[in-house]
Amino acid sequence: MDMVRQIEESWIQTRKKELPEIHPGDWITVYWKIKEGERERIQPFTGLVIQIRNQGIRTTITVRKVTEGVGVERIFPLYSPLLDRIEVHRQGKPRRARLFYVREKVFTQVKIRERKPKNQKQPQDTDQSASPSSNV
């Protein structure tokens, strides 16, 4: 591996363990620190991960949500100190890595199959019957 990549890797190692595993198609909340003058607060942003750009310390994720009929996309640098934490609500299993096609659709029309969490091996029948193909 390239020396610079190794150095970057050593910087983000600890942070990588703190953050949950994120995939395109996941429904997540990003808690982003915002400074308003003196005060610092944390702003949540809930949406669908439509893109992940893996570039070492420059890794970014693009999260899309629709607010009052207006589509909003935010690009978060994954290893920024301003990123407080990430919560994964639902894991999707899309057929492609970049979900740009969701922009042309209403969210209720977007159907992404759900990914079964890896650590829970037993299939949960109650969940599946509620949403066989989840409307993201």
Add this chain to the structure above:
Amino acid sequence: MRGLIGRKLGMTQIFLEDGTVVPCTVLEVGPCVVTQIRTPERDGYRAVQLGFGERKVKNTPKPLLGHFAKAKTSPKRKLAEFRDWDGELPQLGQTLTVADIFQEGDLVDVTGTSKGKGFQGVVKRHGFSGVGMQTHGQKDKERHPGSIGAATFPARVVKGKRMAGHMGNARVTVKNLRVLRIDKTRNLLFVKGSVPGHRGAFVLVKKVKQQLL
């Protein structure tokens, strides 16, 4: 000026506390061995000669082997002199590391050989804007220099007129770069901004005497 020889590893970025992203160059600096001390009495000037990087004995010329033997060190790949060394002079054969010379927050000058660009036209080499028009009687002249002189007087092209020619592969110094971070275990220096040369190229890093705030 105090300084060390190093190697450019490449560029990356650093996040500051407030989330600001700062572009930076990673340099592998030192450890350097003092191979000779130049004194005003013998050489007419004060300087410290340093060696950096390992070199096989079979690839080293005999006269240089003798030079390294004097400093009781293995042959080095790169030698460079640092004139007017500030403060106390180091000992012959002494090893200097990043932490001996630099601190986080220091300003440094970085000298290197810029990437060779070959024979380039005036637009790339000197930033000319070209003749600039596709119409008004112009044809095939978008990147030309235009007129290079006047008329009967002076009846010649002035010396130093900027024209097309070889670009790059020249000694370039970038001044006043901020040291953002130091890695003592890996001998790394993280410097804000860009530095001349390709990855793996040798660079001279000098500490700026007048440290501005």
